[in-house]
Amino acid sequence: MEPINPVILSLLGLAASIYVYFGGRISFLAVIAAAYYVIASESSNGKLEQASTVQEEPKQKAHACSCSHSGGSSCCKSKSGSNDEKKKKKCCGGKGHHSNKEKTKSNDEFDSLTIDFSDAFKTKKKSKKDRVKVFNKSKSSMTYVSKYADEENSHGLVKTGLTVSNEALLKSDIYIFYSTLQGNAERSAKIVKENLDIVEELEKEAILVNLDEINDIDEYFVEIPSENAIYILVIPSYDTDCPLDYFIQTLEENFNDFRLDSFPLRKLVGYTVLGLGDSESWPDKFCYQSNKVDYWLARLGGRRIFPLGQVCMKYDGNDKIIEWSKLFGEMLKDDEPILYEYDEKVSDANNGEDEEEEDDTENTSDGETVADVEDLGGKTVNSNSLEIKQMVGKTSPTYKNLTKQGYKIIGSHSGVKICRWTKNELRGKGSCYKKSLFNIASSRCMELTPSLACSSKCVFCWRHGTNPVSKNWRWETDEPEYILENALEAHYSMIKQMRGVPGVVADRFAKAFKVAHCALSLVGEPIMYPHISKFIELLHQKDITSFLVCNAQHPESLRTIGKVTQLYVSIDAPTKQELKKVDRPLYKDFWERMMECLDILKTVQSHQRTVFRLTLVKGFNMGDISSYASLVERGQPCFIEVKGATFSGSSKDNVNSLTMQNIPYNEECKQFVESFVKELQRRGLEYDIAAEHAHSNCILIANKKFKINDEWHTHIDFDKFFQLLKTGEQFTYMDYLSKTPEWALYGNGGFAPGNVREIRKEKKLKNKLKNQTPSVEVVA
Ligand SMILES: Cc1cc2nc3c(=O)[nH]c(=O)nc-3n(C[C@H](O)[C@H](O)[C@H](O)COP(=O)(O)O)c2cc1C
Numbered sequence: 001m002e003p004i005n006p007v008i009l010s011l012l013g014l015a016a017s018i019y020v021y022f023g024g025r026i027s028f029l030a031v032i033a034a035a036y037y038v039i040a041s042e043s044s045n046g047k048l049e050q051a052s053t054v055q056e057e058p059k060q061k062a063h064a065c066s067c068s069h070s071g072g073s074s075c076c077k078s079k080s081g082s083n084d085e086k087k088k089k090k091c092c093g094g095k096g097h098h099s100n101k102e103k104t105k106s107n108d109e110f111d112s113l114t115i116d117f118s119d120a121f122k123t124k125k126k127s128k129k130d131r132v133k134v135f136n137k138s139k140s141s142m143t144y145v146s147k148y149a150d151e152e153n154s155h156g157l158v159k160t161g162l163t164v165s166n167e168a169l170l171k172s173d174i175y176i177f178y179s180t181l182q183g184n185a186e187r188s189a190k191i192v193k194e195n196l197d198i199v200e201e202l203e204k205e206a207i208l209v210n211l212d213e214i215n216d217i218d219e220y221f222v223e224i225p226s227e228n229a230i231y232i233l234v235i236p237s238y239d240t241d242c243p244l245d246y247f248i249q250t251l252e253e254n255f256n257d258f259r260l261d262s263f264p265l266r267k268l269v270g271y272t273v274l275g276l277g278d279s280e281s282w283p284d285k286f287c288y289q290s291n292k293v294d295y296w297l298a299r300l301g302g303r304r305i306f307p308l309g310q311v312c313m314k315y316d317g318n319d320k321i322i323e324w325s326k327l328f329g330e331m332l333k334d335d336e337p338i339l340y341e342y343d344e345k346v347s348d349a350n351n352g353e354d355e356e357e358e359d360d361t362e363n364t365s366d367g368e369t370v371a372d373v374e375d376l377g378g379k380t381v382n383s384n385s386l387e388i389k390q391m392v393g394k395t396s397p398t399y400k401n402l403t404k405q406g407y408k409i410i411g412s413h414s415g416v417k418i419c420r421w422t423k424n425e426l427r428g429k430g431s432c433y434k435k436s437l438f439n440i441a442s443s444r445c446m447e448l449t450p451s452l453a454c455s456s457k458c459v460f461c462w463r464h465g466t467n468p469v470s471k472n473w474r475w476e477t478d479e480p481e482y483i484l485e486n487a488l489e490a491h492y493s494m495i496k497q498m499r500g501v502p503g504v505v506a507d508r509f510a511k512a513f514k515v516a517h518c519a520l521s522l523v524g525e526p527i528m529y530p531h532i533s534k535f536i537e538l539l540h541q542k543d544i545t546s547f548l549v550c551n552a553q554h555p556e557s558l559r560t561i562g563k564v565t566q567l568y569v570s571i572d573a574p575t576k577q578e579l580k581k582v583d584r585p586l587y588k589d590f591w592e593r594m595m596e597c598l599d600i601l602k603t604v605q606s607h608q609r610t611v612f613r614l615t616l617v618k619g620f621n622m623g624d625i626s627s628y629a630s631l632v633e634r635g636q637p638c639f640i641e642v643k644g645a646t647f648s649g650s651s652k653d654n655v656n657s658l659t660m661q662n663i664p665y666n667e668e669c670k671q672f673v674e675s676f677v678k679e680l681q682r683r684g685l686e687y688d689i690a691a692e693h694a695h696s697n698c699i700l701i702a703n704k705k706f707k708i709n710d711e712w713h714t715h716i717d718f719d720k721f722f723q724l725l726k727t728g729e730q731f732t733y734m735d736y737l738s739k740t741p742e743w744a745l746y747g748n749g750g751f752a753p754g755n756v757r758e759i760r761k762e763k764k765l766k767n768k769l770k771n772q773t774p775s776v777e778v779v780a
């Protein structure tokens, strides 16, 4: 081989320096072109012809070259050999720069210079030790490189490759997801969007998506909404329970769900995560949830196209977010391929017996030490389970939110609140609808939930967005004795506060210190509490009746629940489609779950006093009476309690999608109930309208079994209930009935005697409510 022309050498040296200094490529390309020209002009000496071993490279192979630029990326590493040898191997020159004729090396040698991306997802079991991460400061990007990439590449065993060309990146649909409790993540996501929207080369505007509002997480994280999607996730961290837990749990569950594609996020062009946190107050858990999200997205097949950003909102805030967004925007424009290496089976290695305990920090090529992706943030992410947290810890925003609204939080997952009907009855201003329908004394009723969390995100729930959501119980659990004792104490302290309120009836006030009823609903899903049956037993031991309301999503708990004074199942919609729209259940098989619950009411729990609760929301669930009748046919409840959604105030926290137009008038509810009963009777089902509480827009349909000697017996004989319980014998709902008084019957209004009706200034109220967003009053 002839010595290389010193002019070429110096030109190459100059180009390399310019490139290194400015990160530019055009000048370098120009110099390479000039150098090439010199070589070409010297080709008369037959240099190219000397490469007699060279055969025509198949076209396909030429395309397999990753080097679509001329900047000398790491994709052009030789697979082995000394530095000298490496130096000799030239970059293939980038897309369109080389023709087959230009190749001067043997096929074998050429293969070692290229990376075949069709192998990008082939896996090889290897240990974490085998990987190094390279943080490229000039590009602010992190690459994950196998220590043995060259060897592995030669055997085609490892998926070392690049993600996509910048052309695809720029054409992408960019989704910016965020989850927020206090608004920082939403603001930050908007900043990211603003900074991306000004990148002219991007074809489409970025789309903001609130993770907490998504009906079905799988719509984005199992299915991908577009062919060219890039996901950016702006993720805060909370060491107390927050909606993100559910999101992370879902990602993990999807990964472990054998029915789903294990790597659904391969379909993404790529993803990146921006973590928000507070490094001063939570140094050990700084941004830990963004690490988890990043981890699971990678496990699900996502390709990280930009490094995980982590911002301390206390110190860095907006500036750092802008910086990160801008760098991300720059990266999208950059045509340098992104070296991507990730072994999907690394999880198996983690769990495998051959994995050794090892130092979790690794050295980057430039001497920086970076923690492994699974361990970033100083805390090892347990890939198999979420750590056990408190559902509503004292420092959590949910706690603050609830206590501000008068809730007393008991332990970490239960709550009590004094209901407005309890207050009203204490003041002689009327009782709740359960007084007219079933004879409960509102002034002696405690409204409680042992689970503030729920497995649905109903459109009418005012707490949607801040309340913990989960399919299953996954929190620290308080003992039932502890909950009851402290709930009673909290309830009595709230009653005590009423002593100075004008109009409080002394007799009722005194009796209120002996709670007689417990409405187990309030908010959340009480049946999720693992010790619910024990809790109900404790209530009964104290002669407190139990009114348990459940959302028909937990058949396994419903099946095993012990004796309840009255057992409710909420039927928020009559068809699968409507139920999904109204309840936004977390379970994919929500409809099957509801059907199973109905079957349980009809069979295993048929001894209980069962009630279907329908909350009517205009425009959502008042249309299909026939389907409601089918549900009644299936579950055969004792009663059907139909209640119009009512206005319970609006607040900035109220993010439901209802307006005043969704609140039905009393007349509309009556019409609904009358048609409903007609349909039931047409089908030969023995139901009729029994009682009402007009004030609450509430009407009771009862099975005609409760019409004894032509008189309705929808009320409960509470003393009898406790007597029967104490015998330990089996008994049914027919054994503790009491006659419905005249004033409570349908058509008589249901206003309990002994109270003074307060006439509301309807018009004034209507005006006040105009333009406000209502939530359905949560009536226990
Ligand atoms: C109750 C509570 C717990 C928190 N826990 C953590 C934590 O574990 N790690 C962390 O880095 N930041 C933690 N933070 C800080 C938040 O992540 C940070 O304020 C973030 O910006 C909140 O985002 P958001 O406003 O969108 O909800 C916590 C904040 C609160 C109020």
Ligand code: SF4
Pocket: 419, 420, 421, 422, 432, 433, 434, 440, 441, 442, 443, 445, 446, 447, 519, 779, 780
């Ligand atoms: S049953 Fe419900 S609405 Fe009635 S007093 Fe009890 S908590 Fe209040």
